Amino acid sequence: MTKVSIGLVSALALMAAPAMAQIKIGFISTFSGPQAVIGNDMKNSVELALQHLGGKMAGQTVTMIYEDDQFKPEVGKQKTDKLIEQDKVNFVTGYIWSNVLLASYKSVVDANTILVSANAGPSQLAGDQCNENFFAVSWQNDQTPMAMGEALNAKGVKSIYTMSPNYAAGRDMAAGVKSTFKGRVVGEDYTRWPDQLDFSAELSKVRAAKPDALFVFYPGAHGVQILTQYEQSGLKGQVPLYTAYTIDALSLPLQKEAALGVLGTQHWVNDINNPANRKFVGDFKTKHGTYPSFYGQQSYDAIMLIASAVEGTKGNVRDIKALRTELKKANFQSTRGAFKFGNNQFPIQNFYLQETVKDTDGKLTLKTVQTVFTNHQDLHASKCPMK
Amino acid sequence: MNWVLVLEQALNGLQLGLLLFLLAAGLTLVFGIMDLVNLAHGSLYMMGAYFCATFTKLTGSFLLGCLFALPATLLLGVITEIVALRTLYSRDHLDHVLATFGLILFFNEFVRLVWGPAGLSIPLPPFLKTSIEILPGVPYPTYRLAVIGASLAVAAGLYWLVVKTRIGMLIRAGASNREMVGALGVDIKLLYTLVFGLGAAMAGFAGMMAAPILTVQIGMGENVLILAFVVIVIGGIGSVRGAFISSLLVGMIDTLGRTIIPALLLLVLPPVAASTAAPAIASMLIYLLMAVVLFFKPEGLFAPRG
Numbered sequence: 001m002t003k004v005s006i007g008l009v010s011a012l013a014l015m016a017a018p019a020m021a022q023i024k025i026g027f028i029s030t031f032s033g034p035q036a037v038i039g040n041d042m043k044n045s046v047e048l049a050l051q052h053l054g055g056k057m058a059g060q061t062v063t064m065i066y067e068d069d070q071f072k073p074e075v076g077k078q079k080t081d082k083l084i085e086q087d088k089v090n091f092v093t094g095y096i097w098s099n100v101l102l103a104s105y106k107s108v109v110d111a112n113t114i115l116v117s118a119n120a121g122p123s124q125l126a127g128d129q130c131n132e133n134f135f136a137v138s139w140q141n142d143q144t145p146m147a148m149g150e151a152l153n154a155k156g157v158k159s160i161y162t163m164s165p166n167y168a169a170g171r172d173m174a175a176g177v178k179s180t181f182k183g184r185v186v187g188e189d190y191t192r193w194p195d196q197l198d199f200s201a202e203l204s205k206v207r208a209a210k211p212d213a214l215f216v217f218y219p220g221a222h223g224v225q226i227l228t229q230y231e232q233s234g235l236k237g238q239v240p241l242y243t244a245y246t247i248d249a250l251s252l253p254l255q256k257e258a259a260l261g262v263l264g265t266q267h268w269v270n271d272i273n274n275p276a277n278r279k280f281v282g283d284f285k286t287k288h289g290t291y292p293s294f295y296g297q298q299s300y301d302a303i304m305l306i307a308s309a310v311e312g313t314k315g316n317v318r319d320i321k322a323l324r325t326e327l328k329k330a331n332f333q334s335t336r337g338a339f340k341f342g343n344n345q346f347p348i349q350n351f352y353l354q355e356t357v358k359d360t361d362g363k364l365t366l367k368t369v370q371t372v373f374t375n376h377q378d379l380h381a382s383k384c385p386m387k
Numbered sequence: 388m389n390w391v392l393v394l395e396q397a398l399n400g401l402q403l404g405l406l407l408f409l410l411a412a413g414l415t416l417v418f419g420i421m422d423l424v425n426l427a428h429g430s431l432y433m434m435g436a437y438f439c440a441t442f443t444k445l446t447g448s449f450l451l452g453c454l455f456a457l458p459a460t461l462l463l464g465v466i467t468e469i470v471a472l473r474t475l476y477s478r479d480h481l482d483h484v485l486a487t488f489g490l491i492l493f494f495n496e497f498v499r500l501v502w503g504p505a506g507l508s509i510p511l512p513p514f515l516k517t518s519i520e521i522l523p524g525v526p527y528p529t530y531r532l533a534v535i536g537a538s539l540a541v542a543a544g545l546y547w548l549v550v551k552t553r554i555g556m557l558i559r560a561g562a563s564n565r566e567m568v569g570a571l572g573v574d575i576k577l578l579y580t581l582v583f584g585l586g587a588a589m590a591g592f593a594g595m596m597a598a599p600i601l602t603v604q605i606g607m608g609e610n611v612l613i614l615a616f617v618v619i620v621i622g623g624i625g626s627v628r629g630a631f632i633s634s635l636l637v638g639m640i641d642t643l644g645r646t647i648i649p650a651l652l653l654l655v656l657p658p659v660a661a662s663t664a665a666p667a668i669a670s671m672l673i674y675l676l677m678a679v680v681l682f683f684k685p686e687g688l689f690a691p692r693g
Contacts, residue, residue, distance in 0.1 A: 201643075
């Protein structure tokens, strides 16, 4: 009897399998070590997006496969290969780190699968190495610091010192701020990444160089160290600090008062007023009790973008050409408001100046100060042969 | 490059060196006396920092937090030695490496379960949070000065313990010839537990001192452990004096390298190439130093005489 029922069940299961169409999405992020905080926030936002979609795209069930890159390019590539070859996913998304993405993207795009970056936006992929299967729903690395350079001009800052980690994104960030800043760059430091956590030598050099302002890019856990050490060094009050991707909803609980009043630029702030964003931020806060970070916002948008394309092709995700056309339309309500893709399939979007403040409950959060760029496109788009 | 900057960088180097010494002293004792390769030494550094963060939160004071965390780390070290490491002494080094690597994984996962993945920050009392002028026009972070002071005090205490006391005599004897110490009727088991506990407490103390600067994170001990191994290899395994001198050397070279190398490279290379190469070359310096020392003195600078 039991044998018969097992046989029946397995027969049924086998019959049911091909009939149940489903969309498989692979998600690469960091889920171990201190940077796991970012990965978890991204995952929470993806789950929220799926909840808002009712777990389905064009009537088909969505299966997410999360993989941990362990913050290492070589591991990220292995996990990407696994998603493509073993899981045969329809989309790959996620990617916090530019160096992980650069090591992994070829495995995806060469297999004629769509890759949607939910964070990293290295200059290489926006310029001559742009690819029809690659979309960035976040930004190009240079854009946010370019907005910072512009904001510094507006503030009348005459000289800056830049500090960033010595890897793909760190270099893009310093290049970005230098491309729009009109004053003098009196010094720049690239620190060992990711194991250098003590910036005493560099901060001493900043003091000696006497710039009008210090620009830093230290994402994730490193943002906490740079802010505390900046405060302890006594540079606060002497050299004002300006940031990109250094203060966010995830690092604020650790940075605490050290972040108060520090300015940064970003393409999205949690208080941006549009229906999609109110729904995202509101539901996220109800579900998790904290503000979502920009990493989460981008992951939410990545799922919504993919959903719009799946709907657009009426669920026919095998037709990669139609899928690309639909993705390129960006026919979804982005939480950041206006959003469209440029020729290199990177976003054309606004950038804002943000400040750390206390909300009505006394919690630290970020607030929009002003719009720096409207519908801004990155500099590398012209080098991309795609039209 | 002016003299103020050089002075400031020398202090930065001193501070880094002393912090390394706290970690390396325990490591070199355990390695030298117990002949145990302890990869989990960095985990004790991490646990010290987590204990300190917890006690600081409970008591509301960083100083009290350190005061409670110190015996807690010592106790943890003793328990680890009794439960996990005691059975390993008779085995070879590969088994030590495997077992203590397992301990790293255990402690990292333990921390994730208890404290969560996000890490903790330790708020400093206001008087330690700012900078003071050590010379007119030369401000320096107060907390880093305090770290220098506290570490020097610990180093002095350790010197007294090792050179002037009976226990110290046994420790030195153990570093030179373990079998003979055992043969003379010294309770070597107790001595081992004591040395390991002492090493754990110092590693924990290093973690506590570093925590307000670097924040408390899972795996925070792993990077710094590599440096600590470099230090004990340069200094000579088992020698506290060697560990002291070589940690100061490593601290200075690493810090000054980060200042001088970029400036030097700018003179000979275009800015883009210089800024790319400088961090890589600066981080190689200490390993170069290690290679040079090993070439001329394979036993390290101050190897204990066997």
